[in-house]
Amino acid sequence: MDQTKLKLLIVDDEKEVCEYTASHLKRKGYDALVANAPEEAITVIKEQNPDLMILDMNLPGMSGADLLKVVRQFNTSVKVIMISGYPLNIQNDPQFSGLNISEFMQKPVPLSALDSMLAKITNKEKDGHTQIDS
Numbered sequence: 001m002d003q004t005k006l007k008l009l010i011v012d013d014e015k016e017v018c019e020y021t022a023s024h025l026k027r028k029g030y031d032a033l034v035a036n037a038p039e040e041a042i043t044v045i046k047e048q049n050p051d052l053m054i055l056d057m058n059l060p061g062m063s064g065a066d067l068l069k070v071v072r073q074f075n076t077s078v079k080v081i082m083i084s085g086y087p088l089n090i091q092n093d094p095q096f097s098g099l100n101i102s103e104f105m106q107k108p109v110p111l112s113a114l115d116s117m118l119a120k121i122t123n124k125e126k127d128g129h130t131q132i133d134s
Contacts, residue, residue, distance in 0.1 A: 006122060007031040009050040011041040011067070012083070013060050021054070024111050030118070038062040038070075045075055052102075052121065054114075057084035065095045072099060081117060083107055 008030050010018045015036055022032040033048055035041035038059050045053070053071075057064040064082055071078065080100070085107040103117060 005031070006052065006118070007033065007048065007050045008118075009033045009035060009041065009044055009048070009053045009078075011035045011038075011053060011059070011064070012056040013037065013058075014056075021109075021111070021114070024114075025118075028115065028118075038067045041067060042070060045071055045078065049075070050078055052079040052081065052118075054081045054083060056107075057082055057086070063095075065099065068099045068101070076100070079121060081105055081114075083109055 008025055010021050010025075010032065011034075012018050012021075013036050018034040018036060022034050025032040033044055033050060035044050038061060041053075041055075044050070055064045055068060059067060064084075068080060068082075079102045081103045082096075082101050083105050087106060102121065105113065105117065
């Protein structure tokens with residue numbers, strides 16, 4: 001998949017984080033969308049069908065895991081990078097079971113690390129693989 005066509009959705013209740021990250025990703029050639037609340041994220045996913053979602057675990061009114069459970073009911077293909085300010089173990093925590101999370105990154109996420117992760121996903125797409133080995 002050509003990165004210039006990769007559509008990303010950043011879901012975080014910290015508006016400054018969303019805007020800063022989106023601005024960076026747009027400069028890198030990605031189509032970057034933002035949502036600051038779970039309901040907004042659901043609408044954007046249904047209307048824009050992003051290729052990848054950068055999803056904060058801690059959102060107002062609903063956890064990132066709970067939001068992803070809702071999303072997986074109508075979209076099983078969007079890849080997910082879960083982010084959190086707290087350490088999480090996505091492989092051993094039952095709340096993440098069956099959610100097909102590609103990767104976890106701890107906040108603050110350095111933009112260079114995010115770039116590397118997206119390049120890895122893009123390269124996997126080119127090779128025909130859709131899941132990041134974690």
